[in-house]
Amino acid sequence: MNSLSIITKDKSLWLPALLIGVLFALVPSLIFKYSFYVLFLITLLGFYLVVSRKAGVTTMIFAYSLMIPSTSSTIGLGATRYIAPLFVVTMILVYWLFTKNRVKYKFSFAQWIILPLLLFSFFNSARNNTVDEFVRIILFLISTFGIFYLTLLDKTNIKQFYALLDLIFYLTIIFVILEVLFIYTPYQIIYSEKFVDLQERAKGLTGHPLVFSGFISFYLAALFVKGIILKHWSWFNMIMCVPFLILSASRTGLILAVASVFIYIFLEKKYKNSTFLITSVIAALAVLILFPYIIDLINSTSLRRIQTANVDQRLGAYSVVANIFASNIFGIGFSIDALKNELAHGGFSLDSKFNSSFLVFDNAYLTLLTGYGILSLLFYVVFVNPVRFCLKHKALGFSKISNSALLLFAIWFLQNFSFDSIFYFPVNGFYFILMGLLVKQIQQEKASIKRSRIEAHVLNEAH
Numbered sequence: 001m002n003s004l005s006i007i008t009k010d011k012s013l014w015l016p017a018l019l020i021g022v023l024f025a026l027v028p029s030l031i032f033k034y035s036f037y038v039l040f041l042i043t044l045l046g047f048y049l050v051v052s053r054k055a056g057v058t059t060m061i062f063a064y065s066l067m068i069p070s071t072s073s074t075i076g077l078g079a080t081r082y083i084a085p086l087f088v089v090t091m092i093l094v095y096w097l098f099t100k101n102r103v104k105y106k107f108s109f110a111q112w113i114i115l116p117l118l119l120f121s122f123f124n125s126a127r128n129n130t131v132d133e134f135v136r137i138i139l140f141l142i143s144t145f146g147i148f149y150l151t152l153l154d155k156t157n158i159k160q161f162y163a164l165l166d167l168i169f170y171l172t173i174i175f176v177i178l179e180v181l182f183i184y185t186p187y188q189i190i191y192s193e194k195f196v197d198l199q200e201r202a203k204g205l206t207g208h209p210l211v212f213s214g215f216i217s218f219y220l221a222a223l224f225v226k227g228i229i230l231k232h233w234s235w236f237n238m239i240m241c242v243p244f245l246i247l248s249a250s251r252t253g254l255i256l257a258v259a260s261v262f263i264y265i266f267l268e269k270k271y272k273n274s275t276f277l278i279t280s281v282i283a284a285l286a287v288l289i290l291f292p293y294i295i296d297l298i299n300s301t302s303l304r305r306i307q308t309a310n311v312d313q314r315l316g317a318y319s320v321v322a323n324i325f326a327s328n329i330f331g332i333g334f335s336i337d338a339l340k341n342e343l344a345h346g347g348f349s350l351d352s353k354f355n356s357s358f359l360v361f362d363n364a365y366l367t368l369l370t371g372y373g374i375l376s377l378l379f380y381v382v383f384v385n386p387v388r389f390c391l392k393h394k395a396l397g398f399s400k401i402s403n404s405a406l407l408l409f410a411i412w413f414l415q416n417f418s419f420d421s422i423f424y425f426p427v428n429g430f431y432f433i434l435m436g437l438l439v440k441q442i443q444q445e446k447a448s449i450k451r452s453r454i455e456a457h458v459l460n461e462a463h
Contacts, residue, residue: 002232002234003162003163003164003165003166003167003234004163004166004167006159006160006163007163007164007167010160010163012054012055012160013055013056013160013163013164015049015054015056016049016054016055016056016057016059016060016164017056017163017164017167019045019049019056019060020056020059020060020063020164020167020168020171021167021171023042023060023063023064023067024063024067024171024175027064027067028067028175028186028187028205029186031067031068031080032080035080035083038080038083039083039086039087042060042061042064042083042087043086043087043090045060046060046061046087046090046091046094047091047094050091050094050095050098050099051094051098051099053099053155054155055154055155055156055157055160056154056155056156056160056164057091057150057153057154057155057156058147058150058151058154058156058433058436059154059156059161059164059165059168059433061084061087061088061091061147061150061429062147062168062426062429062430062433063164063168063171064083064084064087065084065425065426065429066168066172066204066205066206066215066426067205068080068081068083068084068205068206068207068425068426069187069190069203069205069206069207069208070206070207070208070211070424070426082139084143084425084429085138085139085142085143085146085425088142088143088146088147088150089142089146091150091153092146092149092150092153095150095153101153103149103152103153104443105152105389105439105443107149109381109382109385110145113378113381113382114141114145116375116378117137117140117141117378117379118134118137118138118141120330120372120375121133121134121136121137121138122134124331124332124333124334124335124338124371125333127333127338128332128333128335128337128338129337130335130337132334132335133333133334133335136334136423139423139425140379140422140423140428141382143424143425143428143429143432144382144383144428144432145382147428147429147432147433147436148386148432148433148435148436149436150436151432151433151435151436151437151440152436152439152440156437157437157440157441157444158229158230158437158438158440158441159230161433161437162222162226162230165219165222166234166237169219169237172204172205172215173204173240173244175204175205176202176203176204176212176244176247179202179203179204180202180247185203185205186205187205187207190207191203200249201247201248201249201250202244202247202248202249203248206426209248209249209250210248210250210252210419210421211421211424211426211427212244212248212250213245213248213250213252213253214253214415214419214421214424214426214427214430215426215427215430216241216244216245216248216253217245217252217253217256217257217260217411217415218408218411218412218427218430218431218434219237219241219430220238220241220256220257220260221256221260221407221408221411222408222430222434223237223238223241224260224264224404224407225404225407225408225434225438228264228268228400228403228404228407229400229401229404229438229441241257242257245257251418252415252418252419255414256411256414256415259410259411259414260407260411263406263407263410263411264407267403267406267407268403314361314362314363314418317361317362317363317366318366320343321361321366321369321370324342324370325369325370325373328342328370328373329373329374330372330373330374330375331369331370331371331372331373331375331376332370332371333371333372334367334371336359339359339370340359343359360420361420362418362419362420363416363417363418363419363420364416364417364419364420364421364422364423365416365417367420367422368422379422383409383412383431384409386405386432386435386436386438386439387405387406387408387409387435389439389442390402390404390405390406390435390438390439390442391405391406393442393446396446398442398445401438401441401442404438405435405438408431408434408435408438412431415427
């Protein structure tokens with residue numbers, strides 16, 4: 001609970017922490033009927049934070065994005081799903097117009113990425129007779145490039161962010177506890193429409209168990225980054241991640257949790273530390289002792305999905321995508337109708353494992369390859385660019401930050417093998433907020449080193 005004491009002591013965090021709490025208290029019950037009022041409220045609050053030079057704008061919109069049910073529904077979500085991206089664009093404009101702030105970061109890569117993506121999405125929209133193609137690219141760019149830019153503008157430093165992030169984590173899991181133990185959720189009307197598998201798995205306010213497990217997975221990776229850079233380990237929060245990943249019944253989340261541990265050990269060379277090795281052995285023995293009880297618990301509940309769910313659809317998708325790519329090297333677009341037509345008239349046999357009525361690959365790489373073919377490489381440049389920036393500074397004494405960037409990228413990379421997280425604002429937002437903070441940390445430390453050298457030079461000249 002150290003983060004709560006940090007918020008208490010740091011007066012600059014009082015307001016954003018209060019606003020995040022208010023959002024969690026009010027938004028879930030307001031978004032269906034009062035979406036535009038929520039947009040107005042958040043914009044007003046964000047405007048105040050910016051013009052008063054306070055931290056927390058980016059963190060507030062990230063918290064809001066975790067409250068939007070990422071799922072389709074017959075009752076519709078109206079403007080709700082667009083509030084987060086609209087907020088990002090609005091706050092960037094507010095920074096530009098009212099504070100004249102600009103970021104010190106080379107965005108030249110955007111000049112040859114953004115325009116081609118917009119042009120090809122426009123072409124696919126026209127070809128598939130739907131505006132959804134163009135809208136998805138706009139939302140993708142805002143939830144990646146936009147949120148990254150906003151993070152660089154925001155006054156929040158990495159220590160302040162972690163204090164607010166922990167608060168977001170606590171508030172998120174409160175709704176999961178209410179959902180699991182008391183069968184209460186403000187989104188019951190949406191979830192009741194879904195098939196049983198989705199109803200039984202923990203979702204919190206995110207609307208989908210994979211989005212929820214994606215948040216927890218990145219949160220756990222973020223805690224490792226916190227330990228690497230700030231040298232503070234939130235052991236209680238790290239342990240708390242495990243049961244909530246289990247409640248989401250997502251094997252992807254559990255695999256990523258294990259991956260985070262091993263990637264951290266490898267990058268930080270902890271295998272050379274005898275104390276760490278002894279602690280790891282003790283922890284492993286504890287897990288082995290408790291494992292049979294955990295399995296019994298899983299088998300006696302709906303969580304048995306962790307053991308029984310198959311991966312046929314994901315495996316069968318590879319041959320389907322290979323066939324589509326062979327005749328469409330520039331892709332067919334992301335439209336469901338485009339995929340239906342291609343499967344119906346493609347002239348190739350489907351893998352027996354692939355259910356053509358369930359048109360989801362659950363693999364971002366296959367989805368992108370189908371949608372944009374070889375042009376899908378443009379998407380990855382957006383994700384790789386901040387990692388490249390951090391790695392360029394590794395030789396300058398920023399190895400801790402470089403390792404942190406590699407850890408986050410590895411988790412993102414692995415996650416997308418079983419989830420199209422590349423199209424979900426909360427996951428993209430989390431990744432790029434963390435990357436933005438790492439970039440800012442390098443910039444701030446470089447500026448501090450430069451000031452120290454100037455001061456030392458002045459002193460030497462004086463003597």
